[in-house]
Amino acid sequence: MRIRGNPDRVRAVPATSGAPIPARDTAVAPDTLPGAGALRAGQAPGAWPVVGHLPDLLRRPLAFMDSLPAHGDIVRVRIGLRDAYVLCHPELVRRVLTDSRVFDREGPLYEKxxxxxxxxxxxxxxxxxxxxxxxxQPAFHHKRLERYAQVMSVEVETLTDRWRSGQVVDAVDEMFRLTTAVAVRTLFSSDFPAPVAEELRDCLDVFLRGVYTRVLMPAVDAVPSPGRRRYRRALVRWRALVSGIIAEYRAAGVDQDDVLSLLLAARDDSGRPLSxxxxxxxxxxxxxxxxxxxxxxLAWCVQLLGSHSDVLDRLQTEADTVLGGSIATWDDLPDLTFTHRVVQxxxxxxxxxxxxxxTTVEPVELAGEQLALGSMVICSPYVIHRRDDFFPDAAAFDPDRWQNGHPHREAYLPFxxxxxxCIGEAFGLAEATLALASLVSRWHLRPLPTRSSKAAPRSVLAPGSLPVLVDARLPTPRP
Ligand code: HEM
Known part of the structure; x- marks a missing residue:
């Protein structure tokens, strides 16, 4: 029987006074994992009674995360009255993500x-x-990706055909429009009206904006509010739209060579089709x-290129040489090597x-820290990717660090x-590379100053918004 995490059994740091609780740093013996050296357990300073580090996680989550490695490789933080452990060392992340018997996908985020x-x-x-x-798995087989890449190329063209020189677009919205269109059209290839695809996208947008707040503050759902109504309406509508599409597929009864057709034909371990x-x-x-x-x-690519003209020049040169003004296709991917490094x-x-x-489904020790049953463990690629000991001059945007492989590959964990x-790693990399090369080949994208272009972490780390001025460019024709 599967054991579910019991949040009641999680140790709470006693709230002793109105003042923030000071940091604790404990050096421990080397962990059993190879190459880890002496891993340190610590505690984040500044927890407030009752709310703990919630204000930091809601108001300045990235700055807060950035501050944690100074306190240890596994750092105890408080989310409300619960403890959570942020892992700042790749060896600890490896141990957690490769041991789902002890560290399962349970806890508030997954419940939500x-x-x-x-x-x-x-x-x-x-x-x-x-x-x-x-x-x-078969839906992500390499030979299927070529077909999905055709959808990607078409959708990049459709998106940018709507742009006009001198127009200001929000790159965050536009990139989300692109990738939901690609996701929806590779899942369901059958033609349904564009407004349905738009509605699916809008419902998803409401959900993604709402889920992060709900994980950190489950109480928001206890109070009736326009936000709660909007969130619930979006979920109901999403399910209704997808159910409608499934019903149409069942009625048509034809293999449409897409992900949904594959799922309709799939059988589980007992030979039963999916309901x-x-x-x-x-x-x-x-x-x-x-x-x-x-x-x-993709939105981060646009933002970073806005302030790194040297990288943009090299990207455009590669795009001009390989694409000569065309939209990138599957066959172009092997030649878009610099674009790929930029994405990496x-x-x-x-x-x-x-x-x-x-969430731990049994008590366990991690780098000297005793984790009770039901403890939330947060593996943060963001924190690890910014450690100077794994990525020299980690804050610098330097695509060339990937030119000859990387000495600390195990510390690179975006997937x-x-x-x-990630089952969609090759899908996501192909999509980002094709889209980026096509965009820089045909357009100048100039980010405009805004206060909200800084990171706005939701369940996913994305810029809040990113207004860009788009201008058509004339690429050098393919030689
Ligand atoms: C740049 C793009 C992407 C990034 C950075 C990314 C990142 C990740 C990460 C970190 C995980 C592991 C989560 C965990 O351990 O709990 C994951 C899992 C997953 N990703 Fe992606 N992903 C990307 C694109 C995609 C795409 C395009 C798809 C599908 C079309 C996809 C589908 C999935 C699925 C289904 C899982 C769960 C896999 C499992 O639990 O077996 N991802 N992704």
């Missing part, structure tokens, strides 16, 4: 995601994971996992999955690792 979007591959606990991964409910869950979670991650990577580097500085959470490692 499952309650909202269901029990799909990106949200299910260990007990359901193997069977679900087996069902979905409508299970199909709905898978579809929702695939769009959720695939769309905003890739769109936020952006995923290092701004990993969309900035905090991957697990996670272990059994839950």
């Amino acid at each position: 995601v499952r309650a909202a979007l269901g029990n799909g591959l990106a949200s299910c606990p260990r007990a359901d994971h193997r069977g679900q991964r087996r069902v979905l 409508d409910h299970e199909l709905c869950d898978q579809v929702a979670l695939l769009v959720l996992a695939g769309a905003e991650t890739t769109s936020s990577a 580097e952006v995923l290092r500085l701004y990993p969309p999955a900035w905090a991957i959470t697990r 996670g690792l272990g059994a839950n490692k």
